[in-house]
Amino acid sequence: MTTLPLAGVRVVECASVIAGPYASLILTMLGAETIKIERPVQGDWMRHQGGDAALVGAGMGATFLSCNAGKRSVALNLKDPRGVRIARELAARCDVMIENWRPGTAARLGVGFEDIKAVNPRIVYCSISGFGQDGPMSPRPAYDHIVQAVSGIMSVTGTPETAPSRTGPPLVDYLTAMSAAVGVLAALRERDRTGEAQRVDVGMLDSAVAGMGSIISAFVNGGLKAEPIGNAAASGSASSGLFQTTTSPLSIVANTEDQFRALCRALDRTEFLADPRFADSRIRKQNQDALRALIAARLAERPALEWEQALGAAGVPVGAVRSVPEVVDDPQVAARALFRSLGLPGQDREASYPTAGFKLNGERVGPDRSAPALAADNDSVLAELGYDAEQRQALRRDGVW
Numbered sequence: 001m002t003t004l005p006l007a008g009v010r011v012v013e014c015a016s017v018i019a020g021p022y023a024s025l026i027l028t029m030l031g032a033e034t035i036k037i038e039r040p041v042q043g044d045w046m047r048h049q050g051g052d053a054a055l056v057g058a059g060m061g062a063t064f065l066s067c068n069a070g071k072r073s074v075a076l077n078l079k080d081p082r083g084v085r086i087a088r089e090l091a092a093r094c095d096v097m098i099e100n101w102r103p104g105t106a107a108r109l110g111v112g113f114e115d116i117k118a119v120n121p122r123i124v125y126c127s128i129s130g131f132g133q134d135g136p137m138s139p140r141p142a143y144d145h146i147v148q149a150v151s152g153i154m155s156v157t158g159t160p161e162t163a164p165s166r167t168g169p170p171l172v173d174y175l176t177a178m179s180a181a182v183g184v185l186a187a188l189r190e191r192d193r194t195g196e197a198q199r200v201d202v203g204m205l206d207s208a209v210a211g212m213g214s215i216i217s218a219f220v221n222g223g224l225k226a227e228p229i230g231n232a233a234a235s236g237s238a239s240s241g242l243f244q245t246t247t248s249p250l251s252i253v254a255n256t257e258d259q260f261r262a263l264c265r266a267l268d269r270t271e272f273l274a275d276p277r278f279a280d281s282r283i284r285k286q287n288q289d290a291l292r293a294l295i296a297a298r299l300a301e302r303p304a305l306e307w308e309q310a311l312g313a314a315g316v317p318v319g320a321v322r323s324v325p326e327v328v329d330d331p332q333v334a335a336r337a338l339f340r341s342l343g344l345p346g347q348d349r350e351a352s353y354p355t356a357g358f359k360l361n362g363e364r365v366g367p368d369r370s371a372p373a374l375a376a377d378n379d380s381v382l383a384e385l386g387y388d389a390e391q392r393q394a395l396r397r398d399g400v401w
Helices: 019-029 053-057 062-068 081-092 105-109 113-119 144-150 171-194 204-211 213-222 257-266 281-286 288-299 304-313 324-328 331-335 378-384 389-397
Strands: 010-014 033-038 072-075 096-099 124-129 198-203 241-244 249-252 318-320 339-343 350-354
Touching: 010 019, 010 081, 019 033, 019 062, 019 096, 019 124, 019 171, 033 081, 062 350, 072 378, 081 113, 096 171, 105 113, 113 124, 124 171, 144 171, 144 204, 171 198, 171 204, 198 204, 204 213, 241 288, 249 304, 257 281, 257 304, 281 288, 304 318, 378 389
Parallel strands: 010 033, 010 096, 033 072, 096 124, 124 198
Antiparallel strands: 241 249, 249 318, 339 350
8 A cells, every 4th residue: 555544743742651642643554644742751551561571661562562563652751841842833734633631630740622722723632531521530640440440341251250340451551542533533534624623532431331331231222231141142042152163262143043053064963953952943942952062072073173164164253362472373263364464663673563453455554663762862852843952952951752
């Protein structure tokens, strides 16, 4: 792809951890130039997270790498008026500003929406917070697992014995980032149409509740209160769920009559089709213990990947449970180019970066260069803003960066 869709769009990011940085990463992978403003010395908290001690010690923790590829890093002390002035000067030259402080913090620092709008009347200003910019919970700090609790996600995750449980990955952070990216893209379109500044207000709770849409709709509109059901299929189908094989568990969804017939044929158990206990989905549900025991006994005879191949070829939705290392090495993941290796600054090694979750015109969208070292771009960015070498040195000496 010679020109990415957001080529020419400039983003200034005042965000840390996952939701804000991943939102700007999506824009970066689509071609935007992103300048990340970080605290001097420490930088984004995630620089010091993520396993490998050498990377953590260099401020390039693996968790940080996953959300910050392709960006430029500027360290600024926003408690110093000179740092605030530089941030405003940057925003004046950008199309988008993303921040994920608690509501009111940006305004207290002097880089709130009205402050930035005053220097850039066409800015798209995106605020990401735990609970949004208004409402009784708005002032509270939040992280992914806090919002998983408040949104109801934990209440329906796990088994009746283990719930409430959090999901393994921080899915609310990523849902929030995607909401923010979509909001920014829509706001850019509206800004270009009207010429006016746009405000995007993204709450982690808002995004999590949106992700609970089907469950909440079933309750509000259908009176159905969701309960934790562990690995059982949400459909309640007797022939769906998680089954053990000789290796790893296998997830199967055989909800429809066609899927059930295909499952029986792939299992070489066509006698199930003539059994009156399994004549239709309603009767199968009444006899689900017997049916599940028969399916389980057959699946326990072979490895998960063999069954995945056989059932998948028969048109049955199926997937073997994979560990993280198995996912990384999976041929489908490789075929779809879901990771990209890039050289690390200051390191004699490469790092593997996740790409975007889509292709555009047949091409994989992903980062084109590594995450930056802290303050790697202070000199070049300040020079672009018109600060000469002596001024830049003075700012550094005074701890502004």
